[in-house]
Amino acid sequence: MLHRSHYILLFAIPGLLLSACSGGPETGPVEVRWDQNNCERCRMMLSDPHFAAQIRYFPEAKRSRVMKFDDIGCATLWLKDQQWKVDPKTEIWVAEHSSGEWIDARKATYIRKKNSPMGYDLGAQADAGQDGLNFVEAKQHIEQVENEFNVHGNVHGMQQQQDLKQQGLARESAKQ
Numbered sequence: 001m002l003h004r005s006h007y008i009l010l011f012a013i014p015g016l017l018l019s020a021c022s023g024g025p026e027t028g029p030v031e032v033r034w035d036q037n038n039c040e041r042c043r044m045m046l047s048d049p050h051f052a053a054q055i056r057y058f059p060e061a062k063r064s065r066v067m068k069f070d071d072i073g074c075a076t077l078w079l080k081d082q083q084w085k086v087d088p089k090t091e092i093w094v095a096e097h098s099s100g101e102w103i104d105a106r107k108a109t110y111i112r113k114k115n116s117p118m119g120y121d122l123g124a125q126a127d128a129g130q131d132g133l134n135f136v137e138a139k140q141h142i143e144q145v146e147n148e149f150n151v152h153g154n155v156h157g158m159q160q161q162q163d164l165k166q167q168g169l170a171r172e173s174a175k176q
Helices: 002-022 071-077 137-147 155-175
Strands: 053-058 065-069 091-095 102-104 109-112 122-125
Touching: 053 071, 053 122, 065 071, 071 091, 071 122, 071 137, 122 137
Parallel strands: none
Antiparallel strands: 053 065, 053 091, 091 102, 109 122
C-alpha cells in the first residue's frame, strides 16, 4: 500500500514536468529584463520602458519566438527584412510612451517625442492624438530618418566617417 507521500510524489512530479515543458504564452508581449536584454537589431541594451518594442513571430512548425527592440524604429526596420513580415499571425507590440504598458503597434498612434533611444523620436499611445501618425505613416517616418541620417552606418554614414578621418589626418599633418 502506498503512503500518502507517495501519492503526492506520483502526481506532483509529472505535473511539475508538464508545466516546465509548456514554456511561456504563445501570444502577446513577454517580460523585458531592463538593462539586461539587448535590441535584436542594434544590440543596444533595453533601458527605456517608454520606447521599447517586441515582435512575436511564428516559425513554421515551431513555437512562437519573441524579439525585443529598444525603439519601434529598430523593430520595423528589422521586420522588413524577415520572410514572414506579412504573416497575419506576426504580432508587434510597442510600449506606450507615458505608461510603459504594451499596446498593439499596428493600432497605436505615434507622436513625435524627443530623445527616443535610436533617434526615430516616436512615442506610441493608444489614443488618437492631434498630428499623430498611424502605423504605416510611422514606418514611413522611420524610413525617412534612416535614409536621412543613416542611423546604422549605411553608405552615407560610412562617407561621413571617411570625411572625419580625412579631417583628422589633415589636422595631424598640419601640426607636423
